[in-house]
Amino acid sequence: MPESKPAVLVARAVFPQTLQRLQQHFEVQANPDDTVYDGATLQALLQGQAGMLATGSERIAAALLAACPQLRVVANLAVGFNNIDVPACTAAGVLCTNTPDVLTETTADFGFALMMATARRMAESERFLRQGGWTKWAYDMFTGSDIHGSTLGILGMGRIGQAIARRGALGFGMRVIYHNRSRLPPDQEQPLQATWVSKEALLQQADHLVLVLPYSAQSHHAIGAAELALMQPSATLTNIARGGIVDDAALAQALRERRIAAAGLDVFEGEPKLHPALLELPNVVLTPHIASASVATRRAMAELAADNLIAALGGTRPPTPINPQAWASLA
Numbered sequence: 001m002p003e004s005k006p007a008v009l010v011a012r013a014v015f016p017q018t019l020q021r022l023q024q025h026f027e028v029q030a031n032p033d034d035t036v037y038d039g040a041t042l043q044a045l046l047q048g049q050a051g052m053l054a055t056g057s058e059r060i061a062a063a064l065l066a067a068c069p070q071l072r073v074v075a076n077l078a079v080g081f082n083n084i085d086v087p088a089c090t091a092a093g094v095l096c097t098n099t100p101d102v103l104t105e106t107t108a109d110f111g112f113a114l115m116m117a118t119a120r121r122m123a124e125s126e127r128f129l130r131q132g133g134w135t136k137w138a139y140d141m142f143t144g145s146d147i148h149g150s151t152l153g154i155l156g157m158g159r160i161g162q163a164i165a166r167r168g169a170l171g172f173g174m175r176v177i178y179h180n181r182s183r184l185p186p187d188q189e190q191p192l193q194a195t196w197v198s199k200e201a202l203l204q205q206a207d208h209l210v211l212v213l214p215y216s217a218q219s220h221h222a223i224g225a226a227e228l229a230l231m232q233p234s235a236t237l238t239n240i241a242r243g244g245i246v247d248d249a250a251l252a253q254a255l256r257e258r259r260i261a262a263a264g265l266d267v268f269e270g271e272p273k274l275h276p277a278l279l280e281l282p283n284v285v286l287t288p289h290i291a292s293a294s295v296a297t298r299r300a301m302a303e304l305a306a307d308n309l310i311a312a313l314g315g316t317r318p319p320t321p322i323n324p325q326a327w328a329s330l331a
């Protein structure tokens, strides 16, 4: 008799090719309607499943793990994993994986584009044009701030931060400063022409500040009223990291009072809901968490998540584990 396939839950809709690939290895419970499951539904659907392909929408915490003792692998379709309580997973012997590297350049492209759109007021001027406001040229119409030759500040200097630094220094002649808990070794700093500074100096000196740090209890509201007050009134802030790193209410107030010039936001506290004040402000560019959303990159992310699930449940060490220590209890 053929061995039965392990059961897995694919928590959100994915590319049909990814689903077909997973179906070759697993009994797949898919979600073709792309419903975002609440905690109780997720718990019910996870009963008896050995694996799960998750996204940032699914919260994986201790209570869920306790209620789903058969769960052994959570493959996150994202590089960020703040939706997962990793220590709780490790304690429960659940291996978690993410999708690093494959999205670095695409996400850096988007971060740079969002920063440029913010500095050069692209969304605001497009709205003006569409609304029929463009009747004549004017010397000061939608004047913004330059990217080339300005100071790029990066908070968080992991893979995506470094890819943004490279674009700024080598592509746009920017002076690059960054703040990160650990300073990069000189052989990594030097090709990026990036200089480590204190967080305070970063906030004070950046013409364009880009946030690329992971969300954690430590980075919650890393940018709040006090930090915004240190920034230059002409500065812009771009967040492609996670909602919750910025205090959105404080940011809306700073933007309203023109204490900073503008913001570009791809992520929000409590998304997909937005702080209502952000929707009213002209000097903010808003996008719906799409920094990694090129077709090629989303395919690569889905493939890597599938690779991880297939390897881990097939008894092979997966390519990109988050808590490799859980591998010992699984293997």
Ligand code: 8YV
Binding pocket: 054, 055, 056, 057, 077, 078, 079, 080, 081, 103, 289, 291, 292
């Ligand atoms: C994902 C992301 O699209 O990878 C990440 O951390 O933020 C995005 O690329 C999103 O998290 C969906 O899971």
